[in-house]
Amino acid sequence: MTGCPARYDEKLGYWVVDDPALAREVLLDPETFRPDNAVLAHTPLSVKALRVLSAVGFALPPTLANNAGESHRPIRAAVARFFSPARVAAVEPLTRSLTASRVAEAMAALAAGEQVDLVEAVAAEPPALVVLDMLGLRDVDVPALKAWSRESLELFWGWPDEDRQLELAHSAAEFYAWLRSRTTAARQDPGDDLFSVLIGLGLPDEEVCAVGYFLLIAGQETTTQLISTAFYSSLGTSFEPTEVVEQVLREASSVPTWRRVTAGPAVVGQVELPAGAPVLLGLTGHGGPADLAFGIGIHRCLGAGLARLEARVALECAADLLSAVHLVEEPPMIELLSFRAPQRLRVVTRSNTRDN
Numbered sequence: 001m002t003g004c005p006a007r008y009d010e011k012l013g014y015w016v017v018d019d020p021a022l023a024r025e026v027l028l029d030p031e032t033f034r035p036d037n038a039v040l041a042h043t044p045l046s047v048k049a050l051r052v053l054s055a056v057g058f059a060l061p062p063t064l065a066n067n068a069g070e071s072h073r074p075i076r077a078a079v080a081r082f083f084s085p086a087r088v089a090a091v092e093p094l095t096r097s098l099t100a101s102r103v104a105e106a107m108a109a110l111a112a113g114e115q116v117d118l119v120e121a122v123a124a125e126p127p128a129l130v131v132l133d134m135l136g137l138r139d140v141d142v143p144a145l146k147a148w149s150r151e152s153l154e155l156f157w158g159w160p161d162e163d164r165q166l167e168l169a170h171s172a173a174e175f176y177a178w179l180r181s182r183t184t185a186a187r188q189d190p191g192d193d194l195f196s197v198l199i200g201l202g203l204p205d206e207e208v209c210a211v212g213y214f215l216l217i218a219g220q221e222t223t224t225q226l227i228s229t230a231f232y233s234s235l236g237t238s239f240e241p242t243e244v245v246e247q248v249l250r251e252a253s254s255v256p257t258w259r260r261v262t263a264g265p266a267v268v269g270q271v272e273l274p275a276g277a278p279v280l281l282g283l284t285g286h287g288g289p290a291d292l293a294f295g296i297g298i299h300r301c302l303g304a305g306l307a308r309l310e311a312r313v314a315l316e317c318a319a320d321l322l323s324a325v326h327l328v329e330e331p332p333m334i335e336l337l338s339f340r341a342p343q344r345l346r347v348v349t350r351s352n353t354r355d356n
Contacts, residue, residue: 005269014280020288023281028297030068033260038066049169056173059206088305098126099317118345119228127223136193148175149221157336179209223307225254225341227314241315246290253284253293254341
């Protein structure tokens with residue numbers, strides 16, 4: 001599917017570009033198609049939600065995904081060192097150990113006749129524990145981090161009404177306050193962790209917190225979603241893990257879209273876009289390569305290699321489990337503007353026909 005022009009979607013409020021070749025062109029031209037709107041709230045924040053966020057000094061200045069300025073390169077370089085190929089390869093034993101232990105617990109529960117949610121039981125925590133280890137962050141409440149992450153994704157990429165938005169804003173404010181406390185601690189007693197490295201670059205607290213906010217979400221929650229999608233596609237089948245991962249990335253990535261905004265009048269596929277036009281790029285499911293799911297160019301996902309490794313290891317560890325179970329319900333889905341995955345995967349063994 002090539003040559004499809006950009007089209008304006010009135011319901012979404014974006015110029016949609018699904019053609020992989022055109023999406024690639026847009027991503028490779030950050031001067032024309034800027035990342036300024038990459039992490040803006042899709043649903044405008046209410047006054048009440050803004051008050052909650054402002055009370056903790058919540059701010060997301062340009063740092064990584066939303067930065068096309070001169071400061072982007074040194075910040076990205078500093079963060080990239082945490083995710084070097086050597087460091088990613090070195091973390092495979094930890095990834096395998098964390099995943100295998102959770103698979104064993106899930107299989108024991110299934111053997112006892114229980115239902116198991118594969119998302120919560122297997123896919124949820126290992127990516128968080130792994131990225132925290134790689135970033136040198138200790139004493140982190142992982143269940144809280146997972147909740148903060150899911151709720152922040154909904155706040156910035158979902159369609160919450162005002163009441164729900166207020167709940168999500170309180171969660172985001174709590175997360176941000178935690179980031180502030182970790183930044184303060186790193187200033188007082190620097191080490192080799194993420195916050196200390198960013199402070200060593202001379203970044204102000206707001207930029208340190210902004211990097212931490214989305215890195216600690218993107219570095220693990222999207223991987224949980226990738227693993228969940230891979231599990232869903234592999235239930236009851238025989239499969240080759242690496243092939244499944246690449247297929248999911250091509251066809252149903254957990255990050256199916258990403259945003260840009262035109263710096264001035266621009267052309268996409270012979271379609272003229274005005275200045276300030278919000279653009280929604282299709283990254284998966286349109287016949288493009290698997291790598292496009294991680295973006296391309298100066299904003300390509302720094303954790304691409306880690307996400308691939310974690311998803312492959314999860315499938316390897318869970319192969320016997322996945323072949324022996326079936327779903328007890330059609331999975332409810334996380335359906336956000338730029339994030340999509342099974343919210344849960346409730347299963348029982350094939351010999352167990354209970355439905356609740």
